[in-house]
Amino acid sequence: MTATVRIEDPADPRLADYTDLTDVELRRRREPAEGLFMAEGEKVIRRALEAGYPLRSMLLTDRWLDVMADVAEAADGPVYVASPELVEQVTGYHVHRGALASMQRKPLPDPAGLLAGARRVAILEAVNDHTNIGAIFRGAAALGMDAVLLSPDCADPLYRRSVKVAMGAVFSVPYARLAPWPRALETVREAGLTVLAMTPAEEAVPLHELPPADLERCAVMLGAEGPGLTRKALDAADRLVRIPMSHGVDSLNVGAAAAVAFYAVGYGHAAH
Amino acid sequence: MTATVRIEDPADPRLADYTDLTDVELRRRREPAEGLFMAEGEKVIRRALEAGYPLRSMLLTDRWLDVMADVAEAADGPVYVASPELVEQVTGYHVHRGALASMQRKPLPDPAGLLAGARRVAILEAVNDHTNIGAIFRGAAALGMDAVLLSPDCADPLYRRSVKVAMGAVFSVPYARLAPWPRALETVREAGLTVLAMTPAEEAVPLHELPPADLERCAVMLGAEGPGLTRKALDAADRLVRIPMSHGVDSLNVGAAAAVAFYAVGYGHAAH
Numbered sequence: 001m002t003a004t005v006r007i008e009d010p011a012d013p014r015l016a017d018y019t020d021l022t023d024v025e026l027r028r029r030r031e032p033a034e035g036l037f038m039a040e041g042e043k044v045i046r047r048a049l050e051a052g053y054p055l056r057s058m059l060l061t062d063r064w065l066d067v068m069a070d071v072a073e074a075a076d077g078p079v080y081v082a083s084p085e086l087v088e089q090v091t092g093y094h095v096h097r098g099a100l101a102s103m104q105r106k107p108l109p110d111p112a113g114l115l116a117g118a119r120r121v122a123i124l125e126a127v128n129d130h131t132n133i134g135a136i137f138r139g140a141a142a143l144g145m146d147a148v149l150l151s152p153d154c155a156d157p158l159y160r161r162s163v164k165v166a167m168g169a170v171f172s173v174p175y176a177r178l179a180p181w182p183r184a185l186e187t188v189r190e191a192g193l194t195v196l197a198m199t200p201a202e203e204a205v206p207l208h209e210l211p212p213a214d215l216e217r218c219a220v221m222l223g224a225e226g227p228g229l230t231r232k233a234l235d236a237a238d239r240l241v242r243i244p245m246s247h248g249v250d251s252l253n254v255g256a257a258a259a260v261a262f263y264a265v266g267y268g269h270a271a272h
Numbered sequence: 273m274t275a276t277v278r279i280e281d282p283a284d285p286r287l288a289d290y291t292d293l294t295d296v297e298l299r300r301r302r303e304p305a306e307g308l309f310m311a312e313g314e315k316v317i318r319r320a321l322e323a324g325y326p327l328r329s330m331l332l333t334d335r336w337l338d339v340m341a342d343v344a345e346a347a348d349g350p351v352y353v354a355s356p357e358l359v360e361q362v363t364g365y366h367v368h369r370g371a372l373a374s375m376q377r378k379p380l381p382d383p384a385g386l387l388a389g390a391r392r393v394a395i396l397e398a399v400n401d402h403t404n405i406g407a408i409f410r411g412a413a414a415l416g417m418d419a420v421l422l423s424p425d426c427a428d429p430l431y432r433r434s435v436k437v438a439m440g441a442v443f444s445v446p447y448a449r450l451a452p453w454p455r456a457l458e459t460v461r462e463a464g465l466t467v468l469a470m471t472p473a474e475e476a477v478p479l480h481e482l483p484p485a486d487l488e489r490c491a492v493m494l495g496a497e498g499p500g501l502t503r504k505a506l507d508a509a510d511r512l513v514r515i516p517m518s519h520g521v522d523s524l525n526v527g528a529a530a531a532v533a534f535y536a537v538g539y540g541h542a543a544h
Contacts, residue, residue, distance in 0.1 A: 139528055144518035172519040208539035244539060246416035247444040252531055256411055259528040260535045267480035267516060268540045 004065065004072065007082045010089040014080065017102035018059055021160065022092035028159065035105045037158035041097030042067055044168045049074075051171035054104040061087055064098040077102075105158065111149055111176040111184065115191035118146035120265055122258065123178065123188065123195070123221040125151040125233045132225055133157055134165025135255030141169035143262035148175040149188070149219070151233075185221075185236045194218045197229055197237035198261055200251055204240035207264045214239060220261045225254040276337065276344065279354045282361040286352065289374035290331055293432065294364035300431065307377045309430035313369030314339055316440045321346075323443035326376040333359055336370040349374075377430065383421055383448040383456065387463035390418035392537055394530070395450065395460065395467070395493040397423040397505050404497055405429055406437025407527030413441035415534035420447040421460070421491070423505075457493075457508045466490045469501055469509035470533055472523055476512035479536045486511060492533045497526040 007015060017036055020026055031037050036056055039048040042064070049055065049071065057077040060068055061084045072079045088094050115121065122140045127133055133155045140148050148157075154177075156162065157170040178184040188195055194214045197204075198221060221237060223229035234240060243252065243260055252260065279287060289308055292298055303309050308328055311320040314336070321327065321343065329349040332340055333356045344351045360366050387393065394412045399405055405427045412420050420429075426449075428434065429442040450456040460467055466486045469476075470493060493509060495501035506512065515524065515532055524532065 135525065135528065138521065139524060141519040142515070142517050142521040142524050143532075144516070167521070169519065169521050172521065206539075207535075243414070243535070244416070245414050247413040247441065249410065249414040249439070249441050249444065252411060252414050253407065253527070255525070256407070256528045256531040259524055259532050260415075263479075263515070263532045263535065264540070267478075268536070 004079045004081045007080050007086065010086050014057070014078070015059065015090050017056060018090050018100060020092055028156065031159065032105070032156060036102050037105060037163070038160045039101040039103050040095070040099070040160055040164060042099055044163055045071065045099060045101045047168035047171050048101065048103050053106060053171070056102040056104050058099070058101045059087060061095070061098040068099055108176050109174055111178050111187055112191065114147040114149070114174055114176055115188060115193065118191070118193070119217050120145050120262075121147045121149060121188070121193065121219045122262065123149045123185070123219050124154050125181070125221065125223045125229055126153045126227075127222070127224050127254070128153060128155045129225065130155050130159050130161035131165050132254050134162040134170070136222070136258045137162070137166040137173060138169040139255060139259035139262055141166075141173045143259060144266050145173060145262055148173055149178040150175060151181040152177055152179045153181075182233050182236045185233075188219050189238070192217055194239065195221055195237045196239050196241045196265070197221045197234050198223075198242070198257065199229055199234060199240050200242055200245070201240055204242035206244045207241055207261060208244065208268060210239075210241060215265050218265055220258075220265055222254060222258055222261070276351045276353045279352050279358065282358050286329070286350070287331065287362050289328060290362050290372060292364055300428065303431070304377070304428060308374050309377060309435070310432045311373040311375050312367070312371070312432055312436060314371055316435055317343065317371060317373045319440035319443050320373065320375050325378060325443070328374040328376050330371070330373045331359060333367070333370040340371055380448050381446055383450050383459055384463065386419040386421070386446055386448055387460060387465065390463070390465070391489050392417050392534075393419045393421060393460070393465065393491045394534065395421045395457070395491050396426050397453070397493065397495045397501055398425045398499075399494070399496050399526070400425060400427045401497065402427050402431050402433035403437050404526050406434040406442065408494070408530045409434070409438040409445060410441045411527060411531035411534055413438075413445045415531060416538050417445060417534055420445055421450040422447060423453045424449055424451045425453075454505050454508045457505075460491050461510070464489055466511065467493055467509045468511050468513045468537070469493045469506050470495075470514070470529065471501055471506060471512050472514055472517070473512055476514035478516045479513055479533060480516065480540060482511075482513060487537050490537055492530075492537055494526060494530055494533070
């Protein structure tokens with residue numbers, strides 16, 4: 001077992017990974033640059049480890065030492081224990097779930113590799129909101145998408161907020177960056193997938209009227225909440241697709257729209 | 273045109289409808305008791321009026337007087353104008369959208385009346401979170417549900433937060449309270465609808481494998497995020513139904529789950 005190390009000084013340099021967690025702009029730059037991300041709470045930490053992310057270190061309050069004993073025992077990195085007050089001083093917020101882990105990122109896979117075996121993938125363009133990225137990953141994992149491909153300006157799926165909203169689902173669906181954008185969409189088409197661009201445009205085909213041939217192997221492409229897909233992304237798609245809308249409503253939020261689209265391409269035509 | 277009335281005193285009793293808007297507990301009791309609800313922002317106010325809710329009064333900052341001129345002109349109730357600072361003093365928060373309206377509630381329809389002509393309805397049990405109520409209504413409206421029925425302990429769809437999250441969709445789908453709960457589910461069955469209870473339970477039928485007969489006229493019943501439907505609601509259903517899940521994920525958030533279920537019963541079996 002890794003011996004636990006009690007920390008009494010909030011300036012202890014061994015806690016450097018955990019500082020200023022509420023400064024989104026700072027962490028957004030720091031975490032990818034330093035090759036780390038934060039897992040928060042028992043469930044998320046366990047899921048990150050199961051998904052094979054190496055543990056750099058763990059920071060627990062005393063209350064959580066028992067709950068996390070088996071994780072601590074198996075841990076490769078140091079396990080720090082501190083009071084809730086000290087943890088709050090270091091991180092900048094009250095950590096309700098009493099357990100934080102600094103995890104090592106893994107190199108992102110090559111999109112072509114992910115696409116080779118994939119039947120259904122999600123492609124996100126410029127989704128730069130961590131909550132939305134998390135919600136979309138949760139839907140993609142739950143509804144059986146094989147991979148998620150991100151335009152270069154999408155937010156980080158491993159940012160703390162994304163991971164939390166996704167309930168750890170960001171660990172279970174493989175993802176990659178697709179660059180240059182949108183030229184790299186050619187890679188998707190070359191892999192044999194039909195690129196379906198989700199848009200509210202009238203001329204788009206309703207999701208439930210897609211020809212079955214489009215669904216054999218396909219990529220569902222979604223843009224950011226509000227602006228939606230850019231002109232160049234729409235132009236690069238094989239087909240424009242819309243969710244049927246009633247009662248004068250013009251859209252769903254992007255998490256719900258993604259879930260509906262993932263369900264439809266995965267299961268919507270299966271039964272009859 | 274209704275003359276606008278300039279208000280200079282935050283204690284002016286004519287603004288009584290607009291006080292303490294940030295006190296959720298207070299407003300949650302006060303608004304139904306006084307038969308009013310708040311519409312916030314141009315879009316939502318216009319939608320509420322289009323849906324036939326009478327205007328009690330409107331409160332605008334100067335900047336919004338022009339934008340809302342046609343609404344003010346047609347208004348039955350008084351239109352108050354005040355500085356952003358005064359509006360903030362009265363309401364308790366900075367009203368970004370600069371326009372608030374106090375609307376009169378309408379009597380809720382009888383469930384049996386709504387059910388008579390309905391092909392697809394949503395039933396919610398104990399969804400007591402305003403954000404979730406709003407998200408579910410947005411999905412229900414967008415995806416063509418004919419009505420929403422609420423157990424007595426559901427949150428108020430006309431509460432400001434619900435309306436905002438629903439983007440006003442709470443005005444476009446008729447809804448009613450279903451009481452006593454769950455006995456009143458009999459009304460739904462007597463109206464000829466199949467009651468489908470959404471649950472993650474293993475023994476439930478996957479949504480995409482439902483027999484078409486279940487979908488001719490049906491009610492999709494959902495519980496609160498977390499606990500889900502109660503035992504007695506599950507027992508009262510005709511069929512247990514689950515969303516197929518992959519990658520070890522156990523659930524979607526309730527807004528996304530609702531949207532997927534509404535899409536599936538509305539469109540999932542339509543094409544082939």
